[in-house]
Amino acid sequence: MKHLHSGKVRDLYELPGGELLMVARDTISAYDFVLDSPIPDKGRILTQLSLWWFERLADVLPNHVISTDLPDGAPAEWRGRVMVVRRLEMVPVECVARGYLTGSGLKEYQRTGSVCGVPLPGGLVDGSKLPEPVFTPTTKAAVGDHDEPMTFAEVAAEVGADVARRLREITVEVYRRGAELAAERGIIVADTKIELGWSPEGELVLADEVLTPDSSRFWPADQWRPGRSQPSFDKQFVRDWLVSPESGWDRSSGQAPPPLPPQIIERTRAKYVEAYERITGRTFQ
CATH class of the missing domain: 3.30.470.20 (ATP-grasp fold, B domain)
Structure with missing residues (x-):
């Protein structure tokens, strides 16, 4: 796999066949900063919820997903957070x-x-x-x-x-x-x-x-x-x-935000999980 790009939340790779592989990380961004504090399982929640919506919007327009299989050689921890997609x-x-x-x-x-x-x-x-x-x-x-x-x-x-x-x-x-x-x-x-x-x-x-x-x-x-x-x-x-x-952070300072406290990380994860479960009717695992 050839690494092409890293965004705020996703990494993009090129596969040998020319398809692209998107990997959703657990990072979170706010006010144009990528924060140092990851939200556990966030990448998996975003991926699974997007896949659920792609299915329900298929009659509006096609989507870029080819497969959700983990490519050979990819780290096991990427499971549930990858999409093999078309190049657009x-x-x-x-x-x-x-x-x-x-x-x-x-x-x-x-x-x-x-x-x-x-x-x-x-x-x-x-x-x-x-x-x-x-x-x-x-x-x-x-x-x-x-x-x-x-x-x-x-x-x-x-x-x-x-x-x-x-x-x-x-x-x-x-x-x-x-x-x-x-x-x-x-x-x-x-x-x-x-x-x-x-x-x-x-x-x-x-x-x-x-x-x-x-x-x-x-x-x-x-x-x-x-x-x-x-x-x-x-x-x-x-x-x-x-x-x-x-938080003690001055947004106008131009300085990066401080790390999130454990309780904010935990509550943020809970909000993402609740959104996924309420919308899809599925239990997040």
């Missing part, structure tokens, strides 16, 4: 859909009354449900850099108007499907980010991960209260701790 030409845009207003979208709305050029009604607060899901793409920044919001016109200038419309259509439909199914399990999907790429045949393909606690905001529906930061099943829990007085 990745779309140079982060495709994001929002059904609720929070995070960077909320900050932009408070400044401009819109998100990524999409006007929104007045009077919205943190956690407000939007009238309908909106496509809010961003640039695709390198590790350590920050993604910047893009308007639809900017996406069209980057990839062409027809492709931009298709990206918007796919992203919103993936969000709708995910939000509807999660709602049946008592979970609100506030927003989600997906990765898309072109196959050699020119077909758009769903890649990387989908509707996981890393790529989405998951909120317990019975605790949703607009006007505040929502309880979550995702890494927002880690973000909240990092900017709390307890």
